[in-house]
Amino acid sequence: MAINPTQALLTGFAERANRPLAQRQIAAGTEFALGRREGPHIWNLEGTHRLLDCATTGGVHSLGHRHPELLAALHGALDQGYDAGIWTMPNAPLLALHDALAACAPQGLTRSVVTLCASQANDLALLCAQRATGRRHILAFAHGYHGHLGLAGAATGSESEGIRTHFALNEAPIRFFHTHGDLAELESLIDHTTAAVILEPFDYESWRLPPASFLPALAQLCRQRGAKLILDETRTGLMRSGQMWMCNHTGTAPDMLVAGKGLSGGLYPVGALLMTQEIHEACINSHAYGWANSLAGNEIAATIALKVLEIVQRPQTIANIAALEAATRQRFAALIQRHQGIFTPATIQGGIATIGLADPSHAAVLHKRLFDRGVLMHSTSTTEPHVAKFLPVLTAGPAIIDELANALDSAAHSLSN
Ligand SMILES: Cc1ncc(COP(=O)(O)O)c(C=O)c1O
Numbered sequence: 001m002a003i004n005p006t007q008a009l010l011t012g013f014a015e016r017a018n019r020p021l022a023q024r025q026i027a028a029g030t031e032f033a034l035g036r037r038e039g040p041h042i043w044n045l046e047g048t049h050r051l052l053d054c055a056t057t058g059g060v061h062s063l064g065h066r067h068p069e070l071l072a073a074l075h076g077a078l079d080q081g082y083d084a085g086i087w088t089m090p091n092a093p094l095l096a097l098h099d100a101l102a103a104c105a106p107q108g109l110t111r112s113v114v115t116l117c118a119s120q121a122n123d124l125a126l127l128c129a130q131r132a133t134g135r136r137h138i139l140a141f142a143h144g145y146h147g148h149l150g151l152a153g154a155a156t157g158s159e160s161e162g163i164r165t166h167f168a169l170n171e172a173p174i175r176f177f178h179t180h181g182d183l184a185e186l187e188s189l190i191d192h193t194t195a196a197v198i199l200e201p202f203d204y205e206s207w208r209l210p211p212a213s214f215l216p217a218l219a220q221l222c223r224q225r226g227a228k229l230i231l232d233e234t235r236t237g238l239m240r241s242g243q244m245w246m247c248n249h250t251g252t253a254p255d256m257l258v259a260g261k262g263l264s265g266g267l268y269p270v271g272a273l274l275m276t277q278e279i280h281e282a283c284i285n286s287h288a289y290g291w292a293n294s295l296a297g298n299e300i301a302a303t304i305a306l307k308v309l310e311i312v313q314r315p316q317t318i319a320n321i322a323a324l325e326a327a328t329r330q331r332f333a334a335l336i337q338r339h340q341g342i343f344t345p346a347t348i349q350g351g352i353a354t355i356g357l358a359d360p361s362h363a364a365v366l367h368k369r370l371f372d373r374g375v376l377m378h379s380t381s382t383t384e385p386h387v388a389k390f391l392p393v394l395t396a397g398p399a400i401i402d403e404l405a406n407a408l409d410s411a412a413h414s415l416s417n
Pocket of ligand 1: 058117118119120122145146147148200232234235260261
């Protein structure tokens with residue numbers, strides 16, 4: 001029997017690129033290779049299956065696929081004669097990006113380092129914390145994820161997605177805290193050896209928000225004990241939560257903040273580490289090569305990131321995210337009402353949309369049920385509370401929430417039959 005282009009790619013991928021990824025799709029019955037894509041939708045290679053992208057690669061595609069203004073910025077950068085630049089020489093787009101990051105940063109984070117990705121920014125943040133404090137230990141969330149690189153990889157506690165045991169990173173000076181939002185636990189763990197506490201502003205697995213007092217109190221505790229607070233806003237930043245950074249909701253001022261994923265506009269790799277001037281002086285300016293990366297911070301990346309920062313801060317974008325949040329609240333409440341025993345309330349904030357799963361066994365099948373109904377979900381949580389997670393495109397109209405809710409409604413009927 002003839003195989004289609006997706007199957008041919010999957011076979012080659014399994015043989016010569018990444019077998020677990022290919023096998024995961026095959027095992028789940030969700031074979032899909034990316035063909036056409038536009039705004040909130042993606043199509044398979046054959047053009048026979050359209051999905052509403054509610055995974056957005058964790059926020060990489062937060063502004064939708066191939067946003068016209070970002071495409072124009074990319075073409076413009078090429079037409080202007082830009083390339084990867086020469087990292088030892090200054091360039092105007094990169095300096096403009098540093099200034100734009102400082103202008104939208106949480107209070108005090110007036111300096112930044114532009115990186116290739118968030119993993120690299122997290123790794124650098126942990127190195128900087130060690131140098132700035134003269135201490136070694138890092139405290140990270142046991143169910144967190146900060147990347148696949150260096151100290152960031154070692155600080156990734158998530159066993160299913162992390163590589164600590166696999167690559168024998170267990171010797172790294174990382175300690176873990178177990179309950180996101182529990183200040184008392186952190187109070188008992190932060191001591192005179194703690195260089196940094198690193199975490200996302202929400203729980204990595206469930207996206208549950210901590211009590212509003214948690215992050216400001218943690219910032220204060222870190223200051224009192226001489227440790228640096230690093231917020232990894234790779235997923236929560238860039239207006240995903242309805243504010244530029246999730247820490248803005250509680251007025252928390254971290255010592256360092258990591259941005260990534262969506263900063264790329266889904267088009268060109270780039271990440272950033274925002275930091276105080278004091279840390280910048282102590283870590284980047286006090287060594288001839290405090291930061292060096294031959295490809296990061298190039299002119300094309302900087303041009304795209306600048307345009308992303310401009311788009312996400314526009315009043316229309318912010319209003320659209322508020323409309324998406326309102327539509328999500330309304331549609332998810334109706335689903336919970338209609339499908340008692342299947343759905344329960346969970347976190348909704350800005351473009352962060354979760355719905356609880358009353359029966360944890362449904363987590364294993366929901367992805368496929370939604371895939372068959374034209375929706376690509378982000379994931380389900382592997383720890384309690386059990387939720388289904390969605391990161392819709394922030395610039396699409398509320399009709400995408402109807403599309404998502406209708407698919408959830410139909411999937412729920414299939415689960416109860
Ligand atoms: C919270 C968080 N931090 C860091 C990263 C690493 O990002 P990247 O793989 O783009 O380096 C991810 C990626 O999923 C993430 O979710």
